[in-house]
Amino acid sequence: MNITLHVWRQAGPNVAGRFETYRAEGISEHASFLEMLDVVNERLLEDGKEPIAFEHDCREGICGSCGMVVDGNPHGPHRAVTTCQVHMRSFRDGDEVWLEPWRARAFPVIKDLVVDRSALDRIIQAGGFVSVSTGSAPDANALPIPKDTLERAMDAAACIGCGACVAACPNASAMLFTAAKVSHLGLLPQGQPERWARARDMVVQMDREGFGTCTNHGACQNACPKEISVDFIARLNGDLLKATFE
Amino acid sequence: MELNPRIPSGPVEQKWDRHRFDMKLVNPANKRKYKVLVVGSGLAGASAAATLAELGYQVDCFTYHDSPRRAHSIAAQGGINAAKNYQNDGDSVRRLFYDTVKGGDFRAREANVYRLAQISTAIIDQCVAQGVPFAREYGGMLANRSFGGAQVSRTFYARGQTGQQLLIGAYQALERQIGLGAVNMYPRCEMVDLVVADGRARGIVVRDLVTGEIRSHAGDAVALATGGYSNVFYLSTNAKACNVTAAWRAYRRGAGFANPCFTQIHPTCIPQSGDFQSKLTLMSESLRNDGRIWVPVKPGDDRAPGGIPEGERDYYLERIYPSFGNLSPRDIASRRAKEQVDSGRGVGAQRNGVYLDFADAIQRLGRAVITERYGNLFDMYERITGECPYDVPMRIYPAPHYTMGGLWVDYDLMSTIPGLFVLGEANFSDHGANRLGASALMQGLADGYFVFPYTVGNYLATAGVSKVDAKHAAFGDVERETRDRLARLLGASGKRTAVSFHRELGKIVWDRCGMGRTRDGLREALAQIPVLREQFWRDVKVVGSAEDVNQALETANRVADFFELAEVMCQDALEREESCGGHFREEYQTEDGEAKRDDERFTHVAVWEWRGAQEAPARHIEPLTFEHVKPAQRSYK
Numbered sequence: 001m002n003i004t005l006h007v008w009r010q011a012g013p014n015v016a017g018r019f020e021t022y023r024a025e026g027i028s029e030h031a032s033f034l035e036m037l038d039v040v041n042e043r044l045l046e047d048g049k050e051p052i053a054f055e056h057d058c059r060e061g062i063c064g065s066c067g068m069v070v071d072g073n074p075h076g077p078h079r080a081v082t083t084c085q086v087h088m089r090s091f092r093d094g095d096e097v098w099l100e101p102w103r104a105r106a107f108p109v110i111k112d113l114v115v116d117r118s119a120l121d122r123i124i125q126a127g128g129f130v131s132v133s134t135g136s137a138p139d140a141n142a143l144p145i146p147k148d149t150l151e152r153a154m155d156a157a158a159c160i161g162c163g164a165c166v167a168a169c170p171n172a173s174a175m176l177f178t179a180a181k182v183s184h185l186g187l188l189p190q191g192q193p194e195r196w197a198r199a200r201d202m203v204v205q206m207d208r209e210g211f212g213t214c215t216n217h218g219a220c221q222n223a224c225p226k227e228i229s230v231d232f233i234a235r236l237n238g239d240l241l242k243a244t245f246e
Numbered sequence: 247m248e249l250n251p252r253i254p255s256g257p258v259e260q261k262w263d264r265h266r267f268d269m270k271l272v273n274p275a276n277k278r279k280y281k282v283l284v285v286g287s288g289l290a291g292a293s294a295a296a297t298l299a300e301l302g303y304q305v306d307c308f309t310y311h312d313s314p315r316r317a318h319s320i321a322a323q324g325g326i327n328a329a330k331n332y333q334n335d336g337d338s339v340r341r342l343f344y345d346t347v348k349g350g351d352f353r354a355r356e357a358n359v360y361r362l363a364q365i366s367t368a369i370i371d372q373c374v375a376q377g378v379p380f381a382r383e384y385g386g387m388l389a390n391r392s393f394g395g396a397q398v399s400r401t402f403y404a405r406g407q408t409g410q411q412l413l414i415g416a417y418q419a420l421e422r423q424i425g426l427g428a429v430n431m432y433p434r435c436e437m438v439d440l441v442v443a444d445g446r447a448r449g450i451v452v453r454d455l456v457t458g459e460i461r462s463h464a465g466d467a468v469a470l471a472t473g474g475y476s477n478v479f480y481l482s483t484n485a486k487a488c489n490v491t492a493a494w495r496a497y498r499r500g501a502g503f504a505n506p507c508f509t510q511i512h513p514t515c516i517p518q519s520g521d522f523q524s525k526l527t528l529m530s531e532s533l534r535n536d537g538r539i540w541v542p543v544k545p546g547d548d549r550a551p552g553g554i555p556e557g558e559r560d561y562y563l564e565r566i567y568p569s570f571g572n573l574s575p576r577d578i579a580s581r582r583a584k585e586q587v588d589s590g591r592g593v594g595a596q597r598n599g600v601y602l603d604f605a606d607a608i609q610r611l612g613r614a615v616i617t618e619r620y621g622n623l624f625d626m627y628e629r630i631t632g633e634c635p636y637d638v639p640m641r642i643y644p645a646p647h648y649t650m651g652g653l654w655v656d657y658d659l660m661s662t663i664p665g666l667f668v669l670g671e672a673n674f675s676d677h678g679a680n681r682l683g684a685s686a687l688m689q690g691l692a693d694g695y696f697v698f699p700y701t702v703g704n705y706l707a708t709a710g711v712s713k714v715d716a717k718h719a720a721f722g723d724v725e726r727e728t729r730d731r732l733a734r735l736l737g738a739s740g741k742r743t744a745v746s747f748h749r750e751l752g753k754i755v756w757d758r759c760g761m762g763r764t765r766d767g768l769r770e771a772l773a774q775i776p777v778l779r780e781q782f783w784r785d786v787k788v789v790g791s792a793e794d795v796n797q798a799l800e801t802a803n804r805v806a807d808f809f810e811l812a813e814v815m816c817q818d819a820l821e822r823e824e825s826c827g828g829h830f831r832e833e834y835q836t837e838d839g840e841a842k843r844d845d846e847r848f849t850h851v852a853v854w855e856w857r858g859a860q861e862a863p864a865r866h867i868e869p870l871t872f873e874h875v876k877p878a879q880r881s882y883k
Binding site: 027028030031032034035038039042045046048049050051053055056057058059060061062063064065080081085087089110111114116117118120121122124125126128129130131132133134135136137138139140141143144145146147150153154157158160161184185188190191 | 293296297300311312313314315316317318320321330332368370371372373374375376377379380381382383384385386387388404405407409410411414417418419421422424425431433456485486487519520522523524525527528625626629630632695696699741742743745746787788789790794795797798
């Protein structure tokens with residue numbers, strides 16, 4: 001199939017960007033979306049032009065490296081699917097496709113479709129952990145955890161840190177990302193000692209990084225490739241409230 | 247090249263205990279005076295960096311990713327082994343040790359494997375304390391499953407995302423130390439060379455992948471936790487960026503490279519669908535617990551799988567290996583699948599796969615149970631192939647997945663360069679010629695949390711390492727060589743992309759040094775690879791500049807090292823005139839087509855030494871002795 005691509009090209013964080021148009025020709029419907037971009041890039045290189053910079057790595061939907069806004073949707077046309085897992089059979093011959101980077105003040109563009117997401121790491125640094133140094137753990141079965149509690153924690157822990165929730169949010173809030181970590185650890189008994197400080201400190205850091213606040217649009221949940229629920233945001237808000245009394 | 251494994255004396259059960267007592271400690275007040283460079287932030291690197299910082303060392307940690315949470319450990323699906331015996335089914339440290347030595351086809355070091363089995367239990371404790379959500383039973387206790395050729399249930403798992411959850415645990419521990427200022431984290435920073443000064447590893451040269459800056463970092467010890475080299479095959483289950491450069495640069499600076507031909511071909515991957523294919527996707531081996539593998543009896547049978555009656559199906563693993571059946575070890579399951587496809591019984595449009603069928607399991611357990619166990623894997627399969635595995639059997643085929651070979655290390659995980667330690671998949675230590683399922687996560691975390699933090703202390707306390715900073719002449723020399731090399735890649739002004747060369751190299755290595763290897767095939771590869779390498783340096787095309795984000799330059803620099811590795815890999819496979827584990831030399835097989843070892847001649851580790859571009863590398867050996875597990879032909883019948 002043949003596709004026309006309009007791709008955001010930007011040389012660096014302080015340079016204006018613009019859309020450029022490319023033709024992806026003779027693409028197999030079994031190819032993945034990123035394999036289609038590989039083909040475009042190989043041809044650009046052969047023509048002596050700079051390939052489109054984009055991030056990707058595992059191409060199995062788990063590392064969280066990839067992500068671009070495809071026709072206005074973070075990660076592309078499907079629910080619960082990362083960009084790398086989109087396949088060309090989702091498009092039709094002759095389609096025009098628009099590609100943009102995640103857009104958020106806290107995610108400056110590094111080049112083309114590559115953005116700096118280190119703000120998410122700094123939110124984790126603020127409290128997204130259990131302070132247990134190597135060697136000081138009790139036996140793993142010493143602490144029974146009800147299965148449904150565990151499963152709920154796992155639902156939150158499934159976050160891959162890709163940043164699609166931020167890209168989807170009209171406020172560019174990282175509330176879903178933050179809530180997922182606060183809930184993963186806050187649901188488990190291991191996470192109780194630091195539960196209140198964790199919620200407070202991570203949200204403070206989120207604000208400091210220039211992410212917006214949550215106004216309950218729910219776009220984050222729709223964009224999340226791991227289908228993390230906005231219920232976790234409600235849970236985080238509950239913890240935040242309690243944290244002010246702790 | 248001196249290869250002293252420095253295995254502590256005493257009974258195998260007591261070696262690690264005794265060694266921990268014999269090792270010198272660094273005074274708590276002095277730890278902050280030492281700096282350790284950790285390259286890589288996967289399970290081994292992140293766990294090591296976090297633990298060293300907790301102990302009080304200065305730590306610099308490097309990753310080429312944008313965040314330490316991206317390393318490819320994250321993609322491990324199935325689980326992590328530990329000899330907890332929570333299921334009361336007869337497991338023990340000794341049994342895990344035994345299984346691992348046997349599974350590795352008697353080509354691993356007994357003392358290392360025993361230590362690994364001992365440490366396995368503490369890893370689970372540590373991870374649970376961090377909040378890793380391992381699966382649990384209704385009573386709240388941890389669940390286990392049997393995995394990849396084990397007859398006990400010792401595998402801990404977190405849905406199909408065990409690697410992700412373990413890595414996030416280590417990442418959180420690391421981020422905590424970064425937040426405390428105890429670790430300097432350098433993301434988007436790729437190690438491009440090792441600096442050896444006065445006979446010791448004293449630092450690394452990195453390229454900042456955003457600005458292109460070439461920069462030196464000095465330290466008192468260097469740890470490489472840089473993963474494996476399966477991407478030498480171009481198509482593998484590894485992430486796109488996985489590469490051998492850090493390990494290969496260390497090899498060229500004097501670190502021995504052990505058993506490069508020991509590569510693991512994983513039996514359950516999605517078959518290739520076309521030439522555009524950029525990588526292969528693994529379907530967790532845990533699927534083999536409930537899925538049954540079969541092909542049509544008749545070659546070229548075009549009927550849909552549902553239309554082939556029971557009597558015309560060959561459940562070949564169950565037939566050949568009645569006691570292990572579909573759970574036969576990876577090397578064996580892979581080779582048998584290749585046999586089926588080679589004999590024309592392959593399935594799918596390209597006839598390049600075998601069926602993995604869940605119909606019986608769905609009937610026996612119900613769809614809900616299957617969804618709970620494998621739901622996310624089934625979804626992933628459907629996304630990639632457009633076929634629903636609840637209705638049609640999956641199609642699978644083996645693909646390169648893991649490399650048992652790697653930089654040679656002694657019992658302390660130190661390479662042949664003093665001060666250079668190698669952790670996780672990047673070293674060769676524990677899996678012999680074949681790795682058992684759920685053992686890679688175990689080894690990465692054992693090295694990072696519980697081995698290296700002790701042994702590096704002993705090195706720092708006893709080696710009398712003088713202070714060296716990045717102004718030492720050795721750093722300038724290495725930086726200059728790096729700049730020259732990148733300039734050469736940019737200046738080649740040829741016609742072909744690095745990826746096109748990589749694809750061609752990968753095909754040679756897969757055809758000649760993949761699942762089946764022959765003397766003639768390997769000789770052919772050894773003739774082809776240098777020709778292609780020459781052509782690469784002459785005709786590669788890289789545009790853009792070295793002072794900018796330049797992904798094409800990053801790729802070309804990595805591919806250049808794969809060429810050299812491929813040659814040594816084939817050389818190693820040629821010299822090892824036996825079959826063992828993942829190394830199957832077609833000339834050496836039993837009457838039933840199983841790997842036939844030659845213990846007389848090859849009960850050793852082959853270690854390769856770089857002797858310059860003009861000279862062939864030298865092959866050295868570390869003899870292996872087996873006092874506890876008697877080498878026998880592995881039998882899974």
